[in-house]
Amino acid sequence: MPPKSILIxxxxxxxxxxxxxxxxxxxxxxxxxxxxxxxxxxxxxxxLGETGxxxxxxxxxxxxxxxxxxxxYTAKESLKASLLANLIESQSPDFIYLNxxxxxxxxxxxxxxxxxxxxxxxxxxxxxxxxQEGA
Numbered sequence: 001m002p003p004k005s006i007l008i009x010x011x012x013x014x015x016x017x018x019x020x021x022x023x024x025x026x027x028x029x030x031x032x033x034x035x036x037x038x039x040x041x042x043x044x045x046x047x048l049g050e051t052g053x054x055x056x057x058x059x060x061x062x063x064x065x066x067x068x069x070x071x072x073y074t075a076k077e078s079l080k081a082s083l084l085a086n087l088i089e090s091q092s093p094d095f096i097y098l099n100x101x102x103x104x105x106x107x108x109x110x111x112x113x114x115x116x117x118x119x120x121x122x123x124x125x126x127x128x129x130x131x132q133e134g135a
Contacts (some may be wrong), residue, residue: 005038007093009106013071014055016047025126026099034067040091041065042084042106045073053115062090079105085118097124 010026012019030039040062045053054060054073062070072087084105088096098107098121113119 003036003038004094005040005091006033006095006097006124007088007091008039008041008043008097008098008099009103009110010041010043011076011103011106012048013041013043013073015057016063018048018050022099029097030069031067034069039057040070040072040093042072042074044076044106046075077104079109081109081113081118084109085113088113088119088121093121095113096121099125099126101125102128 008026008029008087010022013024013026014133016023016025026041030041033039045059047054051077057063057073059073059075060078062072065071070091074083088110092098100107100112102108107125111123114123
């Protein structure tokens with residue numbers, strides 16, 4: 001039986017570093033769970049605050065990144081509901097891990113798709129301290 005699959009949706013991922021903790025959390029999650037689950041990542045094509053995409057990273061297609069996981073880098077503005085639904089369907093994940101609460105394209109839009117029965121995966125929401133008093 002193949003391992004269960006997890007699709008991580010996050011605003012920023014490697015090779016980015018400017019978002020700090022969220023990138024580190026995802027990298028550590030991938031490193032810790034990679035042997036137990038089939039993991040893929042859907043993320044933006046640029047680092048926090050940057051106006052252009054990462055150099056030398058192909059966008060709008062699944063590419064393999066260390067440690068051998070599929071990653072899809074997309075411009076946030078091109079990530080519409082239909083594209084998101086197609087990308088999720090292409091991966092057929094058992095679980096979708098939302099690495100934020102307040103990201104429209106990487107958290108709220110997937111929840112809207114779930115509400116409209118466009119997603120069959122189970123959702124894992126990681127609020128990442130966003131519910132704390134000082135957040």
